[in-house]
Amino acid sequence: MSDLLERLRGRGWRMTAQRRVVAEVLNGEHVHLTADEVHARAVTKLPEISRATVYNTLGELVSLGEVLEVTTDKRAKRYDPNAHQPHHHLVCARCGAIRDVHPTGNPLSDLPDSERFGFTVSDVEVTYRGLCPDCAGA
Amino acid sequence: MSDLLERLRGRGWRMTAQRRVVAEVLNGEHVHLTADEVHARAVTKLPEISRATVYNTLGELVSLGEVLEVTTDKRAKRYDPNAHQPHHHLVCARCGAIRDVHPTGNPLSDLPDSERFGFTVSDVEVTYRGLCPDCAGA
DNA sequence: ATCCTACAATGGACATTGTCTAAGTCAAGC
DNA sequence: GCTTGACTTAGACAATGTCCATTGTAGGAT
Numbered sequence: 001m002s003d004l005l006e007r008l009r010g011r012g013w014r015m016t017a018q019r020r021v022v023a024e025v026l027n028g029e030h031v032h033l034t035a036d037e038v039h040a041r042a043v044t045k046l047p048e049i050s051r052a053t054v055y056n057t058l059g060e061l062v063s064l065g066e067v068l069e070v071t072t073d074k075r076a077k078r079y080d081p082n083a084h085q086p087h088h089h090l091v092c093a094r095c096g097a098i099r100d101v102h103p104t105g106n107p108l109s110d111l112p113d114s115e116r117f118g119f120t121v122s123d124v125e126v127t128y129r130g131l132c133p134d135c136a137g138a
Numbered sequence: 139m140s141d142l143l144e145r146l147r148g149r150g151w152r153m154t155a156q157r158r159v160v161a162e163v164l165n166g167e168h169v170h171l172t173a174d175e176v177h178a179r180a181v182t183k184l185p186e187i188s189r190a191t192v193y194n195t196l197g198e199l200v201s202l203g204e205v206l207e208v209t210t211d212k213r214a215k216r217y218d219p220n221a222h223q224p225h226h227h228l229v230c231a232r233c234g235a236i237r238d239v240h241p242t243g244n245p246l247s248d249l250p251d252s253e254r255f256g257f258t259v260s261d262v263e264v265t266y267r268g269l270c271p272d273c274a275g276a
Numbered sequence: 277a278t279c280c281t282a283c284a285a286t287g288g289a290c291a292t293t294g295t296c297t298a299a300g301t302c303a304a305g306c
Numbered sequence: 307g308c309t310t311g312a313c314t315t316a317g318a319c320a321a322t323g324t325c326c327a328t329t330g331t332a333g334g335a336t
Contacts, residue, residue, distance in 0.1 A: 014302095014303065014304080014312065014313070015303075015304095016302075016303070016312095016313065016314080018313080018314070019313090034293085035293075035294080036292085036293075048314090048315085049314085049315090050314065050315050050316065050317095051294090051315095051316090052294095052295080052296085052314075052315065052316080052317090053313080053314055053315075055293095055294065055295075056313085056314085069212065071209055071211070071212045073209070074207065074209045074215045074323095075292080075293080075323095076292080076293060076294090077212045077293085077294090090249075090253075090254070090255065090257055090259065092257065093260075093261075099255050099257070101249060101253045101254075101255075102253055103245060103248040103249045103250075103253065104248045104249075104250065105243070105245075105248040107241060107243075107245055107248075107264055107266075108266075110241040110242050110243040110245075111228075111239060111241045111242075111266060112241075112242065115228075115239045115240055115241065116228070116239075117228065117237045117239075117270070117271075118270070118271035119228055119230065119237075119266075119268045119269060119270050119271070119274070120268045120269045120274045121228065121266050121267070121268035122231075122267060122268045122269075123231075123266070123267040123268065124264060124265070124266050124267070125264070125265045125267065126245055126262060126263070126264050126265075127262070127263045127264075127265075128245075128246075128249060128257075128259050128261070128262050128263075129259070129260060129261040129262070129263065130257045130258045130259035130260045130261065131257060131258045131260075132255070132256070132257050133255075133256035133257070136257070136258045152282095152283065152284070152331095152332060152333080153332075153333095154283095154284065154285080154331075154332070156284080156285065157284085172322090173322080173323080174321085174322075186285090186286085187285085187286090188285065188286050188287060188288095189286095189287085189323090190285075190286065190287070190288090190323095190324080190325085191284080191285050191286070193322095193323065193324075194284080194285080195284095212294095213321080213322080214321080214322060214323090215322090215323090277336100278335100278336085279334105279335085279336080280333100280334090280335080280336095281331100281332105281333100281334095281335100282331100282332100282333100282334105283330105283331090283332085283333105284329100284330080284331075284332090285328100285329080285330070285331090286327100286328080286329075286330085287326105287327105287328095287329105288325100288326095288327105289324100289325085289326090290323100290324080290325075290326100291322100291323080291324070291325090292321100292322080292323075292324095293320100293321085293322080293323100294319100294320080294321080294322100295318105295319080295320075295321095296317100296318085296319075296320095297315105297316105297317095297318090297319100298315100298316100298317105299314105299315085299316100300313105300314085300315075300316105301312105301313080301314070301315090302310105302311105302312090302313075302314090303310105303311100303312085303313090304309105304310100304311105304312100305308105305309090305310095306307100306308085306309085
């Protein structure tokens with residue numbers, strides 16, 4: 001976990017209290033917080049931290065490739081710290097719960113040249129939707 | 139094309155000038171407009187139409203299943219009238235151009251039970267990313 | 277053809293998410 | 307322990323989307 005902090009330090013990332021707190025909040029599996037959620041949690045550890053700093057820091061983590069931006073719903077971007085293991089997402093259509101999933105097969109090879117319209121296709125993002133046990137078990 | 143208007147009428151949708159204009163704007167293949175773009179085009183045909191009405195109407199069309207919401211980027215929702223032919227999307231990472239694509243295979247069957255976490259999975263959405271010919275041909 | 281009425285449209289305030297800037301603050305190196 | 311350039315802050319601003327009270331109207335009833 002402090003892997004993240006270690007890696008960042010090793011890459012010459014200037015360490016500040018704010019950045020440490022943000023990195024600490026973004027930790028674990030199946031973590032997919034919005035920027036405001038990150039801010040809310042960061043504030044409990046460091047009350048003075050500002051919204052702008054959280055946004056800036058998240059943006060930097062994304063640029064560094066340490067965190068992924070996920071847009072499973074149309075509302076806010078979410079931030080996924082599980083950037084070093086490729087995966088896709090399973091989303092509950094009712095409550096919005098998100099799980100990381102690892103489908104078999106490679107969707108990239110399922111897109112024939114005739115369907116590529118001359119694009120250079122480099123990435124694919126798969127979002128499964130359904131109901132989680134709680135919401136389905138009505 | 140007026141298929142859409144026909145279908146809506148047949149389903150007892152109360153027809154108004156505003157709704158007709160919105161339905162007319164959303165017509166064709168590879169159409170993926172944001173709500174504001176729909177509004178901008180609707181205004182050229184019906185200057186008094188309000189933003190709220192466009193949002194309401196789009197929401198209704200989505201509820202009726204005649205139009206799909208697509209969230210290929212983190213900014214605005216886009217509306218895709220091609221709802222009666224299942225398809226996925228190919229997005230240019232630079233300019234944002236969007237094409238409808240039809241991959242082979244069924245990603246749903248690529249998600250093993252062990253990766254479903256008890257969810258009832260009903261839908262899957264695939265977004266391919268890359269560079270369109272114009273942006274790649276730098 | 278005209279009237280009624282429920283449903284639709286309007287516009288403007290408000291909410292949410294995200295960006296920007298100018299000024300103050302601080303981590304890290306010397 | 308200084309210096310300095312990068313970081314943080316607060317708040318204004320922008321973009322997108324929602325809500326509500328008021329006004330308008332489509333379509334059925336007469």
